[in-house]
Amino acid sequence: MPELVQINIPFIIILLSAVLAFVIARFFYRNTNPPIRPAWKWVLIILRAAVLFSIFILFFAPALRLIFYQQKAEKVAVFIDNSNSMNVEEARGKRWDQVVETVRRLESALKDQNPQWFSFNSQVEPLSVADSLKPSRGGTNFRAVLNKIRKSKFDKAVIISDGVVTEGGYPLGEEENIRTKLVTVPIGQARNQSDVFIRDVEYKPVAYQNQKQEITVVLGSVNLSKKENVLIRLNSGKKVVADKPLSLSPGDGSYRVSLDYRPKTRGLREFRVSIGGLKDDANPYNNEYRFVQEVLKSRITVALMSPAPDYDEKFLKIVLEKNPKFRVYPFVEDNRGRFLQKSDLRQSDSADIWIFVDYPGDRTSGVIIGRLREAWQKNRPSLLLFSGKRLNWKRLKNIVPSVPVSPMNQLKKQKQLTVQPVISEKSGSFINLFPDEALNQRFWNRIPPILNYTHKFKFDSKPLLLLSSTYQGESVPVVSLFEKAAFKFALFNGQNFWQWRFLMQSDEEIFPGYRIFFEKILNWLANKAQFKPVLLTINKKAGHIGEPFQLNIRLFDSRFQPAENGSVLLTVKTGGQSFSLSAEKTEEGTFGARFVPPTDGKFKIVARGYQQDRLLGSDSLRVAVVPVGKEFIHLSPDTLFLQRLARASGGNMLRPAELDRIKEILPVKKQIVTKEKTIELWYKLFILIFILTLITLEWSLRKKLNLV
Secondary structure (H helix, E strand, O other): OOOEEEEOOOHHHHHHHHHHHHHHHHHHOOOOOOOOOHHHHHHHHHHHHHHHHHHHHHOOOOEEEEEEEEEEEOOEEEEEEOOHHHHOEEOOEEHHHHHHHHHHHHHHHOOOOOOEEEEEOOOEEEEOOHHHOOOOOOOOOHHHHHHHHHHHOOOEEEEEEOOOOOOOOOOOOHHHHOOOEEEEEEOOOOOOOOEEEEEEEEOOOEEEOOOOEEEEEEEEEEEEOOOEEEEEEEEEOOEEEEEEEEEEOOEEEEEEEEEEEOOOOOEEEEEEEEEEOOOOOOOHHHOEEEEEEEEEOOOEEEEEEEOOOOHHHHHHHHHHHOOOOEEEEEEEEOOOOOEOOOOOOHHHHOOOEEEEEOOOOOOOOHHHHHHHHHHHHHHOOEEEEEOOOOOOHHHHHHHOOOOOEEEOOOOOOOEEEOOEEOOOOOOHHHHOOOOOHHHHHHHHHHOOOEEEOOOOEEEOOOOEEEEEEEEOOEEEEEEEEEEEOOEEEEEEOOEOOOHHHHOOOOOOOOOOHHHHHHHHHHHHHHOOOOOOOEEEEEOOOEEEOOOOEEEEEEEEOOOOOEOOOEEEEEEEEEOOEEEEEOOEEEEOOEEEEEEOOOOOEEEEEEEEEEEOOEEEEEEEEEEEEEOOHHHHOOOOOOHHHHHHHHHHOOOEEOOHHHHHHHHHHOOOOEEEEEEEEEEEHHHOHHHHHHHHHHHHHHHHHHHHOOOO
16 A cells, blocks of 8 residues: 555645536536425535536646555675686685685675675676685676676675776776665785786787788786896797797886787687796786787778768778778769779779768769679679768669669758667677677767658668667668678668767767777678578677677578578587587577687587478587686785775775674665655546546436426
């Protein structure tokens, strides 16, 4: 039952409405024909007044506010760091033993609180019981912990960790937005001995076979008592592909060393950087760093065409030229249909992708259109199209007859449209730009509007809609993807996408979103594999231990339509071992799966597709997994970070020896929870039934009394 019931109309309004209704009803029944007894007259006055009062009150849109109070126990959570750094051997024994002992004491201290248990490394995982906790080889991501606390709305939380963040960055300022009281427990011993370590390796994730590559090794040293000479090596497997000597000065220092090499073999190549020649080093764990490069045979070539200088063309060119994976050939026309720069159309003939920014236009010559039509018929390049006011759709269809869209209306005046992502199983791999969901939401919430000229299209095939908008109550496609057996097409319905990069420069965290989004689209367009009845794709080719890989499997029949009544068998192989993964059906012909690598190495994932127990075919891919190199750079706990994290939330930092005080900080108590419910009476059917009932009663009574 509600403790309090309130109505949104002031009492004086209710009182005046009741008086007015009574006065009007009394006026109507002051005289009757024929005369009736006073008792019946008062009944009729009350019925008429009740009807009028109900109608008057409805004009003020009445709503009841019901307030409920209830007691509930506070929600308490414990987050336990089981990242790779917890495997370190210290003078007092294994660091993990200290974690286990701390958890045991917390179980006893918080048994009345019935807390929820979680482990975390690069991600947060629930624990059924604390006894199921095991160390892992993943990194440490505190943003994932704070996001879980914020989303689950815990009242109090305990975080057991060394506080050294190796993934996701330090969540500076984010702890201020958390209303949960945090208690942090630092794990590990402080170290002040001499140490030389690899802080980071700067490299390009994509390299090219037999082309010179350069990496930069970032090193540091602390507390060196004398000068040290070391050798920096780069290994591919057991082979040393580059090395360079380095002289380290006494004390603390920071160094950058460049190494050159030429990758010989295509595919995913794992490299290892190490420091050789060290004599007295307190922390040998941070003396090597592993990374993975994807070695390609050649770059993806892109022909970028526009009928006039255009900001969308300019900003795309800037972004793609900075990515070594792409080679860009720009073709920009002047007002007479000639290219502004010396351009060789043979470069567009062999391009993997065409990007048409409002192209072709009215002034594009017939010779160029004919040349492009011949090139498309021969090579079938994928097409990314920006649809704006200069685009001539008839000429476009002349070049690429297979364009699967046709405009149904083109406005003479541009309209600004606010863009929203379309969330679905298939669109996620394109619109999830950052590992942190909060950054994704911030990017899509802040993107500027686009300029649009076309609100309706006729589609020849069903598109994958990534972004949309609304105009006059109707949905407008903004970014759509289409795929046929030998052709991929992306439609960007509008202009001013360049502002997504230009106007977000002030926010460094989400500024790369524009580049990442277009690179995802172009990578999809460039993957022009021949028809496969089973198509296996993955969101990344390399990662760290414990990081999830998202798999997508699509099954097709001979007409290149989604195979009905299909099933998938997934197998992961590494070394001489193999195990199965479960695949979940998301829609007809499409399946999703999640692979969390338990160890480092190279894994081969094989997908076999079946339709009604008949083998359709198979597809496979390889991924490389390396340990988190930054986990062991600093083995001393970051107590300053843990202390600040606790104090910002109104909590405390307790060392393991002080855990007896946990009950003082997290006392067992009940919360008074207030819940509200609003009932808008204007929309309730029983109000109408009540009024009709009163009118019917009055009418029946008047008929019985033979009133005129």
